[in-house]
Amino acid sequence: MSRTVYVNGDYLPEEEAKISVFDRGFLFADAVYEVTSVLGGKLIDFDGHAKRLERSLGELGMPMPMSRDALLQIHRRLAQENDLEDGLIYLQVTRGAADRDFAYPAPDTPQSVVLFTQSKPGLADAPQSRTGIKVVTVPDERWGRRDIKTVQLLYPSMGKMAAKARGADDAWMVEDGAVTEGTSNNAYIVRDGVIVTRHLGTEILHGITRAAVLRFAREAQMRVEERAFTVEEALSADEAFVTSASAFVMPVVEIDGQRIGTGAPGRVATRLREIYLEESRKVAV
Incomplete structure (x- = not known):
């Protein structure tokens, strides 16, 4: 039908x-x-x-x-x-x-x-939320107004295909040595209990899920830093994850072939996913 x-x-x-x-x-x-x-x-x-x-x-x-x-x-x-x-x-x-x-x-x-x-x-019960995803890094060659959610998605699509060609699930885009975002999500790392994600600006999309997750994190007394982070920081992070409207909070367990943390979904990402789904369902319309 x-x-x-x-x-x-x-x-x-x-x-x-x-x-x-x-x-x-x-x-x-x-x-x-x-x-x-x-x-x-x-x-x-x-x-x-x-x-x-x-x-x-x-x-x-x-x-x-x-x-x-x-x-x-x-x-x-x-x-x-x-x-x-x-x-x-x-x-x-x-x-x-x-x-x-x-x-x-x-x-x-x-x-x-x-x-x-x-x-x-079963959107909220995606198997990858329990195993995590693998990402690779690619140069960010998009136009400068990424804060506008336009349908200009060819380069992110190319990034996704480059990731698949390298045996990964997604790509994180990098500009001047710092991660901007994923092909269709915002990117995060966790270091010493601190959640780090790029600050808002024209370089990234102002994610709706991002805003909610950061609000919930702060309400749960988690420390948050909104700043640029490098690929090197990400590789040495305790854990990593992405957020988007369709993936919610999705753990990242490998970047450029290197295991992140224990190589399994981390405690922070797992807890934030639980909180986000629980709280979002309460106010869904």
Whole structure:
């Protein structure tokens, strides 16, 4: 059975969904996106994703296409129509369709809004959360505004494939000797009980899961440092992990072929995953 997707006001079977070949998301990656997790049929941290969507659009001079409440209702309807218990809902907003030109089209050009679901049964119980993942490092060669969640994802995709070619699960990107982030997640190390993750700026995405995890860590009296860390620091760390909307808190047990800590998921990452899932489920909508 095909999925029901949302395209510009219509709920359609996926095989009937269409976007113009002149859409600027297709031609220029002139678009932003969000991915919201669903656990037990409820949305995790929806408000955070909606706020970041609004910020990303604003940085590109685009308005919100509709109110947050309207977006919430679309998310809920798609989850219901697709019987989505555990999984993800993808949202993309583009500047719309116009004749191909590097200059932006007229401000009144209708935006394109697309949403679809991805079913992932047992999302919160991923086996890798118990074994950890392996990462490799690659140069960070993306554009400079990584704080805007655009659909310009070719280089992260290349990084992911480079990791797979080297027998790893993901890549951490490195700029001027310091780790920025993973291909689709924020990166952390733990040294002497202190959680270290890169400070916010234009170099990394301002992760919604990152914000929640750091808040929970501080509430649990864990020490946190928001600063750049080097690959050398990561290799000598006691443990490492990543966070994202789809992976939650995921331990990292190997970097560039070198075992991190004991080579097994660490105590801090394991506890933060438990706290994040427990607290996020309490306030899911």
